[in-house]
Amino acid sequence: MEKLLEEFSLGLFIWQTVLFVLLLLLLRKYAWKPILNAVNDREEGIKNALASAEEAKKEMQNITADNDRILKEARAERENLLKEARQIKDKIIADAKDEAQVQADKLIQQAKEAFETEKQAAVAELKKQVATLSVDIAEKVVREELGNKDKQLKLVEDMLGEATLN
Amino acid sequence: MHRFLDHHFYLCDMHRRLSEKVLAVLLLIFSYTAYAQHDESHAEEATGKTKKEEIKEYIQHHLKDSHDFSIGSYTNKEGEHVYIGFPLPVILWDEGLKVFSSSQFHHGETVAQAGGNYYKLYHNKIYRTDAAGTISYDEEHHPTNVKPLDLSITKSVLMIIITGILMFLLFRGLARSYTTNGGIAKGIGRFFEPIVLYIRDDIAIPNIGAKHYGKYMPYLLTIFFFIWFLNIFGLTPLGVNVTGNIAITFALALLTFLITNLTANKNYWMHIFWMPGVPWPMKIILAPIELLGVFIKPFSLLIRLYANMQAGHIVLMSLIGLMFIFKSWIGSPLSFGLAFAISLIEVLVAVLQAYIFTMLSALYFGFAVEEHDHEEAH
Numbered sequence: 001m002e003k004l005l006e007e008f009s010l011g012l013f014i015w016q017t018v019l020f021v022l023l024l025l026l027l028r029k030y031a032w033k034p035i036l037n038a039v040n041d042r043e044e045g046i047k048n049a050l051a052s053a054e055e056a057k058k059e060m061q062n063i064t065a066d067n068d069r070i071l072k073e074a075r076a077e078r079e080n081l082l083k084e085a086r087q088i089k090d091k092i093i094a095d096a097k098d099e100a101q102v103q104a105d106k107l108i109q110q111a112k113e114a115f116e117t118e119k120q121a122a123v124a125e126l127k128k129q130v131a132t133l134s135v136d137i138a139e140k141v142v143r144e145e146l147g148n149k150d151k152q153l154k155l156v157e158d159m160l161g162e163a164t165l166n
Numbered sequence: 167m168h169r170f171l172d173h174h175f176y177l178c179d180m181h182r183r184l185s186e187k188v189l190a191v192l193l194l195i196f197s198y199t200a201y202a203q204h205d206e207s208h209a210e211e212a213t214g215k216t217k218k219e220e221i222k223e224y225i226q227h228h229l230k231d232s233h234d235f236s237i238g239s240y241t242n243k244e245g246e247h248v249y250i251g252f253p254l255p256v257i258l259w260d261e262g263l264k265v266f267s268s269s270q271f272h273h274g275e276t277v278a279q280a281g282g283n284y285y286k287l288y289h290n291k292i293y294r295t296d297a298a299g300t301i302s303y304d305e306e307h308h309p310t311n312v313k314p315l316d317l318s319i320t321k322s323v324l325m326i327i328i329t330g331i332l333m334f335l336l337f338r339g340l341a342r343s344y345t346t347n348g349g350i351a352k353g354i355g356r357f358f359e360p361i362v363l364y365i366r367d368d369i370a371i372p373n374i375g376a377k378h379y380g381k382y383m384p385y386l387l388t389i390f391f392f393i394w395f396l397n398i399f400g401l402t403p404l405g406v407n408v409t410g411n412i413a414i415t416f417a418l419a420l421l422t423f424l425i426t427n428l429t430a431n432k433n434y435w436m437h438i439f440w441m442p443g444v445p446w447p448m449k450i451i452l453a454p455i456e457l458l459g460v461f462i463k464p465f466s467l468l469i470r471l472y473a474n475m476q477a478g479h480i481v482l483m484s485l486i487g488l489m490f491i492f493k494s495w496i497g498s499p500l501s502f503g504l505a506f507a508i509s510l511i512e513v514l515v516a517v518l519q520a521y522i523f524t525m526l527s528a529l530y531f532g533f534a535v536e537e538h539d540h541e542e543a544h
Contacts, residue, residue, distance in 0.1 A: 009291075009413045011316040012231055015323045016417040020392065023330040028384035031337035035362060036383060038344030045349065 130163070221487035229407050229479055230290045231322045233268040237404065249273060254324060258285065260294060260314030268318070285314070292316050322414065325406045329395050333388075358391070365390055365524060373528040378535040382528065385425060389418060390524040397475060397516030401482075401509065409519070410475030412468070419468035422527045427460065430534035437533075463530055467523060474519050478512045 141156060236251035253269035260283060270278035274287040277299035285292050286299045293301060293311035301309050319327075340355025351359045370379040370386055396408045408414055436442060438456040441449050485508055488501035 004412050007230070007412050008416065009231060009316065009320075009411075011318060012320060012322055012411065012413040013417050014317065015319075016326060016414050017420070019323070019326050019330055020388075020417065020421065023333065023392070024385060024388045026334055027337055027388050031334070031341045032384040032387050034341035034344065035337065035359075036366070036380075038341070038349055039359070039363065039366075042344075042349045 134160070217491055218487075221484075221490065225480060225483045225487065227290075228405050228483060229410065229476060231320045231411055231413075232290055233271065233287060233292070233318055233320055234273070235321050235324060247273070254321065255319045256280075256285075256292070257317040257319065258292065258314045259317060260312075264314075292318075321406055322408045322411055325396065325399060325404075325408050326414075329392065329399065329408075333391055333395065337391075361390075362387060369521075369525055369528045373525070373532040374535060375532065378531075381429070382425070382531045385421070386524050386528055389422075389527060390520050393418070393471065393523055394517055394520035397520060398513070400475065400479065401512055401516065407475065407479050409471060410479055412472050415468040415472040418471070418523070419464040422467060422530060423461075423464035425527075426464070426530045426534045429531070431537065433537055434534045463526075467526055471519055471523055474515060478508075478515055482508050482512060 137159070138156060233256060234249070234251055234253045236249050238251075239247050239249045242248050253267045256264075256266050256268050256270075256278070258264040258280070262281060264280040264283065264285075266278060266280045268287075270276070270280075271285075271287040277295060277297065278285045278287075279297075284295050284297050284299065286295045286301065288301055288309060291309075291313065293309055293313055295301060295311055301311055304310050336355050336358065339353055340351055340358060343352035343355060344350070346352075365386055366379070366383060370383055374382055393409055396406075396414075400407050400409060438460060439453050441452045441456065444452065482505060485501050485505035489498045489505070492498045492501060
């Protein structure tokens with residue numbers, strides 16, 4: 001202890017204290033504060049950058065989710081449209097079929113009616129011709145077989161009886 | 167308090183292990199020197215001074231502050247000492263300011279004259295003498311001459327100034343590089359940025375707390391780099407033992423003491439004089455112990471740094487000295503190897519001691535500003 005006290009130099013102590021305090025004050029003003037501030041700012045900056053990156057990532061995820069949703073919706077829409085179109089097509093076809101059926105039925109009906117009319121006309125014509133023919137025959141018979149009246153009449157009757165008309 | 171004790175035990179433990187190592191090395195040296203002494207005692211008797219004594223003197227001289235910057239000395243053919251180095255200014259306050267060059271002392275061989283007074287250098291201290299340079303002693307062989315206030319720019323003061331300038335340029339450069347380089351450190355200062363961050367994140371904030379650490383940061387940073395740089399300078403061949411000087415460590419510890427106690431809050435003083443949560447007789451017993459602790463804490467700082475640096479220099483220089491004592495093919499390389507190994511350890515010790523000083527200062531500041539609810543804490 002005594003040796004330590006003997007070694008103690010007051011002058012050196014004064015110099016050390018003065019110089020150190022001076023150095024401390026100078027460094028505090030010109031070095032430590034700017035350094036610590038710069039480092040803090042940088043750290044804040046990094047923190048902010050990381051936070052905004054995180055935000056961007058989240059946003060990106062949101063956008064992706066949105067995209068997926070929109071895509072899904074679009075797909076559903078397409079599905080719907082196709083379904084509707086199919087329904088419409090089916091309906092059109094069915095309608096067309098019905099219409100055609102009705103038309104066809106109508107045509108057939110008309111054809112049937114026309115046929116019936118023709119048939120009636122034909123039958124009438126035939127009847128008329130048969131009548132004429134009959135008259136002609138009768139005339140001939142009459143002309144040839146006027147003497148043989150009974151026989152002639154019997155012949156007409158036979159002929160008429162044989163002529164089967166429908 | 168517990169935290170402090172734990173920490174202290176840990177440090178003590180670390181210290182003990184370190185001192186065991188130092189002791190082992192010292193024992194080794196001692197056995198070697200004893201052996202060497204046996205050899206040389208006859209050979210050197212004629213010159214009056216053995217090599218061993220010369221080395222011892224050298225070490226003693228080196229450990230102390232000096233008034234000139236000597237790098238080395240040798241004895242020439244004519245048998246006179248030739249010193250390599252340069253003188254430093256001597257500044258005395260002795261009935262007025264006296265300034266002269268230390269070369270006037272001729273390394274203590276002659277008397278310097280300044281302003282009508284005569285001064286002589288004796289064991290690195292300046293005494294006022296008569297023109298003949300007579301120094302009178304008391305019965306304990308201590309000089310009784312008047313010792314003027316010595317404010318000389320000694321080797322240590324010069325190194326402090328150089329270190330200060332170096333630190334200022336280095337960290338000013340670092341601070342500037344942030345503004346000129348967009349917040350990114352550039353240049354040589356950038357190597358120290360991680361250390362600055364380490365001191366902030368692992369020394370200041372854990373010990374002082376995020377709320378109060380800011381105002382102590384400049385001191386902690388300055389003290390860490392100051393001690394570290396001076397410790398490293400001490401390991402260079404310049405051989406300046408600044409941090410191993412009691413006046414320096416005292417000044418540093420005093421600052422920590424002053425800052426601790428001047429920034430302390432009510433809670434801190436309460437813990438010293440009226441420990442909360444213990445019965446009142448205990449409070450009375452604890453008060454003087456705690457009060458003593460206020461002084462012991464910085465005292466341990468000053469002794470720890472002083473002793474470590476002093477011991478490191480002694481060990482290292484002894485080992486270097488051994489090379490010259492042995493002068494053999496086995497001994498000298500062996501002591502060279504040892505000296506090399508110790509040098510490496512000393513590099514570690516240099517940063518370790520700076521770290522411990524900073525760490526403990528931060529811890530004490532932490533006590534000074536600690537805030538907690540007593541009723542719950544105890």
